[in-house]
Amino acid sequence: MAKLHLNKQIIGNIFQFVLLIQLLWIPHSNSDKIEDKCNTCREIVGNFKKGLEKTAKNHFSGGDTAWEESRLGSYARSETRFLEILENVCKDAKKESRCHAIVEEYEDDLESFWFNKEKNVDDLEVYLCMTTMKVCCDTGKWGKSCKVCPGGSEDPCSGNGKCSGSGTRSGSGECDCDDAYDGDVCEQCNEEYYKAQNGSCLKCHESCESSCTNGTSKDCDECAEGYVMHEQDGCIDKNECEDTSICEEGKFCFNTKGSHRCHDCDPACKGGCTNSGRLSCNECNDGWKQIEGKMGCEDVNECSEQDDICVEGTYCTNTEGSFKCETCHKSCSKGCTGEGPKSCSECAAGYEMSGEGCVDVNQCLNKHVTCSTGLVCVNEEGTDNCHACHSSCMECTNTGEGGCLACHKGYMLEENRCKDIDECKLNKPCNKDTENCSNIPGSYKCKCKQGYVRTKKGDCKKKDQPKTTPPPSTPAPVVDENQEKKEL
Secondary structure, three states: OHHHHHHHHHHHHHHHHHHHHHHHHOOOOHHHOHHHHHHHHHHHHHHHHHHHHHHHHHHOOOOOOOOOHHHHHHHOOOHHHHHHHHHOOOOOOOOHHHHHHHHHHOHHHHHHHHHOOOOOHHHHHHHHHHHHOOOEOOOOEEOOOOEEOOOOOOOHHHHOEEEOOOOEOOOOOOEEEOOOEEOOOOOEEOOOEEEOOOOOEEEOOOOEOOOEOOOOHHHEOOEOOOEEEEOOOEEEEOOHHHOOOOOOOOEEEEEEOOEEEEEEOOOOEEEEEOOOOHHHEEEEOOOEEEOOOOOOEEEOOHHHHOOOOOOOOEEEEEEOOEEEEEEOOOOEEEEEOOOOHHHEEEEOOOEEEEOOEEEEOOOOOOOOOOOOOOEEEEOOOOOOEEEEOOOOEEEEOOOOOOOEEEEOOOEEEEOOEEEEOOHHHHOOOOOOOOEEEEEEOOEEEEEEOOOEEEOOOOOEEEOOOOOOOOOOOOOOOOOOHHHHHHHO
16 A cells, blocks of 8 residues: 555656646646636546546456446555556646646545545546536536526527537626527527528528518518619619620620629720620721621731732731731742742742742752862752861761761771771881870870980980089188287
8 A cells, every 4th residue: 555655646746747847838828717627627537537448448358348346346446546547637638738737736636536436437527627626517507606508508599509608617608699690599580591480590582682581582671782672573683784884995794693794895896895706896996897787897807908018028927906927938039928938939049949839959969069179068958058078088978977088198998987097006106215106086196205305306315314513612700800819
């Protein structure tokens, strides 16, 4: 028993330490309200009952969660079990700091309830939250004295709202009615609602301003904005579009239920329109014209109606309400009638007219272009030109590495390619005693070996060794005869 009391003291010290940490790190706010304490108390009760089931399962593998003495024996209301339950009673609580504070403050009351075997654990909420802490009431009751909510505790606020403070020792006890209801006990229908045969409040028809007697447009007491009262049909939609000035110029009116929208007229229209599309224009915009014998506007084809609308070298393309001048194909000379080489009036240099229009002429193939040595004619769109052969080629059939016909000095021709000759290996042109040979594309270089220098004659000569100069001798000190005499 002394060991059990020691365990209880350790658990109590842990609670005090956790509470201190929580109070230091978590700022105080509305958590101290009575309603919050009531909710936390109910969490404690709920977790306490869960602890009962868990401790029963831990000690008896049969899974029976009952804790009566007939099953659990002395463990049922033992201090050991009480401490095991109390250790986890604040686990997963919404506000752990408040939970630990309540457990610490009312630990003696919890212990007294636990060891009073005549009290049923199901009554813990009444004992702790209502009787001891005095923060909770039965559902449907509120305030310090647990008064009955308006409409009765069984069905507070007529079931159409919430009683302020219900189930706690806080609140005003007034009914906060749902949107459709009004009155002290939410027994009346709110504005814009009517009472149906089953007693519930339903929304009035959308055409009603506020109150109504039933759910149709004929049952409105007054009509909402955008509706007008009709003798037989009740509130009907008002056609705002009958007012021709309701939309600004350049827009047309579109009627909707209880309102209207203004939409932009078609780009073809000038001075407004009556509906969407170019057939509803009041007048036609620039680039458009009135359809002959009909309402509406059609596009003006400036390309066919106006001559020389585009400058030479371009052609006209019609667009809705306007036109564009596009550049002729590069094979055309002196203009064109449309897109592509087939529309050319004449062919540019390097092209000739055919069934496909102006097509490129291969002037290189026709020998119309003469190139000098080292250059080759390359066929291009339009006028052909001479381009340099590959750097290894002296003459060639194309500018590529494999188009050589003859090679520059230092190369030899192999399968239309000029391959570099390694003169260092083939001819050994350098002085092997004084020079090193380095092959380069098309040639070679002779460099003096280390310790040699090239002379004005072009050969490599061994560098002269620098002469060693002896250190300068130290001059004899000058003796002052007068000074010597003075010293004597």
